[in-house]
Amino acid sequence: MFINMCGFAQDRPNSGGEIHPVKKGDSVAVNVNSILKPKEAASTVELTEKGQDSIKNDSVKPKPEFLTDIVNYKAKDYTSFNRKEQKLYLYNEAEIIYGDMEITAGTIVIDYSKNEVYAGRIKDSLGEYSQHPVFKQGTQVVEPDSIRFNIDTEKALIFNSRTEQAGGFFDSEISKKENDSVYFVQNAKYTTSENREDPEYYFLLRKAKVVPDEKVATGLTNMFIYGVPTPIGLPFAYFPLTKKQTSGVIFxxxxxxxxxxxxxQNGGYYFAINDYFDLAVLGDYYTNGSYGIRLESKYNVRYKFNGNVSFRYENLITSERGFDDYAKNTIYNIRWSHSQDTKSSPNSRFSASVNLGSSSYYQNSINQTNVSSFLNNTLSSSVSYSKTFQGEPQVNFSATATHSQNTNTETINMTLPTIQTSVSRIYPFGNKTGSNKGIIENLNFQYNLIAENSITTTDSLFFKKEMWDDALMGVQHSIPLSTNFKLFKYFSLSASSNFEENWTFNTINKYYDTDLEEEVTVDKSGFDAYRTYNFSTSLGTTVYGMFNFEKEGKDRKIKAIRHVMRPSVSYNINPAFDNYWDSYEVVSADGLVEEEVDFSRFEESLYGAPNQNFSSSVGLSLSNNLEAKVRAKDSTATEDKKITLLNNLNFSTAYNFAGDSLQWSPLRVSGGTQILDDKMSINFGAVLDPYALDNNNTKIDAYNINNGGSLFRLTSANLTMNYTLSSKTFSGEDESRENSRNETLRSGGRADDLFGVAEDFADQRLNNNQQENQDEQKESGSLYNYKVPWSLNLAYAVNYSNSARQNEISSHSLMFSGDVEFAPRWTVGASSGYDLKNQGFTYTQLRFERDLLSWRMNFSWVPFSSRSSWNFFIGIKSSILQDIKYEKRKQSDDQL
Structure with a gap:
């Protein structure tokens, strides 16, 4: 027994062991001297050293070695080598490392006679198997029940293996590893479910070829849902496994x-062009001949710039050829967004935000992604480049092209381009070392230049040569001169004067045609200019008032209220430049002069005509801010809480000394505040006119109070309230649905979902913001209702008009949008509104979503209006199998 124990101990190294490769000698020994010399030169030529080396090459190749690298191994219980069987046994937490191959298992056997490695599980005292083998080679990881690996051929047989490939999971009864890049599997289950023990679904691959990180090619396969076979199957199938961006078909x-x-709808092809640029070509087709084409591209160069471009074109046919209601309409839309990293070029910047096209595109488009944008009535674009030339003084340059389009009137205003140049402020008498003080040291001026080419056209003439016919060009030079200083310690006085010179290339001339008995306007082309100047000054201060409510011995909830007032008085002088004005006489048929009409040749130029009348006015304004200090709800807080009662409350009016009547301007009141912990914002405004109306509701030069009325007439008022709240607001989490909202914003829509949500359920780019797993809240037995995720957006607006005694509410509406997860993985949402004036619901969208773990199900419904439609979708979440889906749509009927 002693001998056996000692012998066993010799086979158990304390710290594992190493097996070094054995160097074998050459099987054939070659003696150079035994090789015969050539007969003709044997006596005169001797073998050189080079010649000896050249004939020393062995003609018989040596047998390759079994192990070409060091084998490291270890085990917890024991390692034993059986010389008779030529096997090395490792037991309990066994591990072997050979090159890039690593195997950990309960037991490992190395068979030197067959050059094979066997790894398997071990059985514990309860008869349960544990310590499943884990086979790693490179980036590939396999977790089988057992494995046989041949070191010579690097082939392997793997039994009941479990592995992950590009987000998908394989559970195979038998797998054959052919080499590093090819596996053959039999009766394998393929799924993307995170639940490996009981997956929601899987595809049974009876025989398949697996190329890791590339693809799976299989024969007969069909889908199982919770272990139940379904008729969803194919005689052969292909599953992509690549982790890289790849091209492919979009179903x-x-x-x-x-x-x-x-x-x-939304079918096409995705081109993964390179790491910086991609392209998606999508299309729609209708059986009556209508079709649509869309090109979507994104680009991104890290630390330099990023952006996206899209072009959409739709050819829509209504009814059929030969019918009275047959119509054909083409619409298009171009969008481009580009942003530059500020660090890539600190002194220059290029940006673009383009959204232009047919005015009726979002109203008539047949694509589901435009659901939340059809209410847009304005499309706008801007492409700009700016550069700063450092120096003293600093020079700024920018070139901008803008576009504004009203989809209701189909009017388009463009500037192609607007060039601006400015020189930073120059203080000729300023202090070179410290801050400037006084009227002289603060005296400064600068130079600005604006050159514009303005175009006003319509949707029907857009991109046609006629759009350039009424283009207006002009250049404006301005030199503002200003200064500011303290007056009597508490007042701030500023004074400024501005000189402008306007160049134009479009002027007019007017005269009265006695034969036609009408005014005739003649357009003139050529350079012309006019110069203007003005003067203004303002005096303002800040007054602080503190109302303290604290009393000794009492802990009041409101500690104090602070009132900040900023009164301001301004004075403006605008001289009359009547030298730029002319006149013509209106002559009657009897030759008598009926009236004399004044006009300026610059009145239809880009910057309009200069002032004809002298203006001298004083402006009065007062802004208020109210804040309160209240007792903190937290008893452990060391400081009181500050809240805002009124963000602002502003009053402004003006009096024109040079006016012959109606010298007072209406008193304008505006204000705003935020309540409910800044979750609700309230803004209001009103216009109060001091003058009265006559019997024809025309304003007259008489005060309203002297005409039997009040001090002011309320001519208009407005109130808007916005309320945004969600359960995530209290938890500090960000809102989801970010991609969908970005899509809506790019189209000119709202980001608060009040007009609905841009939805294309099959497009992962709009739906990759699924909620994260909330296991702590959704596990069986947990109190789910304790924390129900929800969100709510409210918008209320009312406008009052009474400028001509109409005394009416011109508009009155309430809009809302929200989502609530009323049960685990069930979400219901709605976007709607109610017109309180016309008594009717506005555009309404209802949304239902069911999280099916590996699947998702969505239903969107517009129940009424001319855009009544619905969309149902169910599909796999994973991007690998996103084409496995079912989608059914019912779009709106244009005839309604």
């Missing part, structure tokens, strides 16, 4: 529209 969704028939 369309289908549906039906009454007047256009059946359709396929």
């Amino acid at each position: 369309p969704s289908f549906g039906e529209q009454n007047d256009r028939g059946y359709f396929l």
Whole structure:
């Protein structure tokens, strides 16, 4: 027994062991001297050293070694080598490392006679298997029940293996590893479910070829849902496994529209061009001949710039050729967004935000992603480049092209381009070392230049040569001169004067045609200019008032209220430049002069005509701010809490000394505040006119109070309230649905979902913001209702008009949008509103979503209005299998 124990101990190294490769000698020994010399030169030529080396090459190749690298191994219980069987046994937490191969298992056996490695599980005292093998080679990880690996061929047989490939999971009964890049599997389950023990679904691959990180090619396969086979299957299938950006087909969704028939929508091809640029080509087709084409591209160069470009074109046919209601319409939309990293070029910047196209695009588009944008009535674009030239003084340059389009009137205003140049402020008498003080040291001026080419056209003439016919060009030079200083310690006085010179290339001339008996305007082309100047000054101060409510021995809730007032008085002088004005006489048929009409040749130029009348006015304004200090709700807080009662409350009016009547301007009141912990914002405004109206509701030069009325007439008023709140507000988490909202903003819509949500359920780019797993809240037995996720957006607006005694509410509406997860993985949302004046609901969208773990199900419904429609979708979340889906749409009927 002693001998056996000692012998066993010799086979158990304390710290594992190493097996070094054995160097074998050459099987054939070659003696150079035994090689015969050539007969002709044997006596005169001797073998050189080079010659000896060249004939020393062995003609018989040596047998390759079994181990070409060091083998490191260890085990917790024991390691034993059986010389008779030529096997090395490792037991309990066994590990072997050979090159890039690593195996950990309960037991490992190395068979030197067959050059194989076997790894398997071990059984504990209860008969349960534990310590499953884990086979790692490079980036590949396999977790089987057991494995046989041949070191010579690097082939392996793997039993009941479990591995992950690019977000998908394989559970295979038998796998054969052919080499590092090919596996053959039999009766394998493929799924993207996180629940490996009981997946929601899987595909049974009876025989398949797996190329890691590339693809899976399989024969007969069908889907199982919770272990139940379904008829969803194919005789052969292909699953992509790549982790890189790859090109591929985008499967369309289908549906039906009454007047256009059946359709396929959002199908196409995705081109992964390179790491910086991609392209998606999508299309729609209707059986009546309507079609749509969309090009979507994104680009991103890290630390330099990023952006996206899209072009959309739709050819829409209504009814069928030969019918009275047959119509054909083409619409398009171009969007471009570009932003530059500020660090890439600190002194220059290029940016773009473009959204232009047909005025009726969002109203008539057949694509689901435009649901939340069809209420847009304005499209706008801006492309700009700016550069700063450092120096003293600093020079700033910018070139901008802008576009503004009203989709209701189909009017388009563009500037192509606007060039601005400015020189930073120059203080000729300023202090070179410290701050400037006094009227002289603060005296400064600068130079500004604006050159514009303005175009006003319509939707029908856009991108046609006629749009340039009425283009206006002009250049404006301005030199503002200003200073400011303290007066009587508490007052701040500022004074400024501005000189402008305006260049124009479009002037007019007017005269009265006695034959036609009408005014005739003649356009003139050529350079012309006029110069103007003005003067203004303002005096202001800040007054602080503190109302203290604290009393000794009492802990009041409101500690104090602070009132900040900022009164200001301004005076403006605008001289009359009547030298730029002319006149013509209106002559009657009898030759008598009926009236004399004044006009300026510059009145239709880009910057308009200069002042004809002298203006001398004083302006009065008062702004208020109210804050309160209240007792903190937290008893442990060391300081009181500050809250805002009124962000601002402003009053402003003016009096024109040079006016012959109606010298007072209406008193304008505006204000705003935030309540409910700054979750609700309230803004209001009113216009109060001191003058009265006559019987024809025309303003007259008489005070309203002297005409039997009050001091002011309320001519208009408005009130808006916005309220945004969610359960995530209290937990500090960010709002979701970010991509969908960005899509809406790019189209000119709202970000608060009050006009609905941009939804294309099959497009992962709009729906990759699924909620994270909330296991701590959704586990069985947990109190789910303790914390229900929800969100709410409210917008209320009312406008009052009474400028001509109409005394009416011109608009009155309430809009709301919200989502609530009323049960685990069930979310319901709605966007709607109610017109309180016309007594009717506004555009309404209802949303239902079910999180099915590996799947998602969505239903969107517009229940009424001319855009009544619905969209149902169910599909796999994973981007690998996102084409496995079912989608059914019912779009709105244009005939309604």
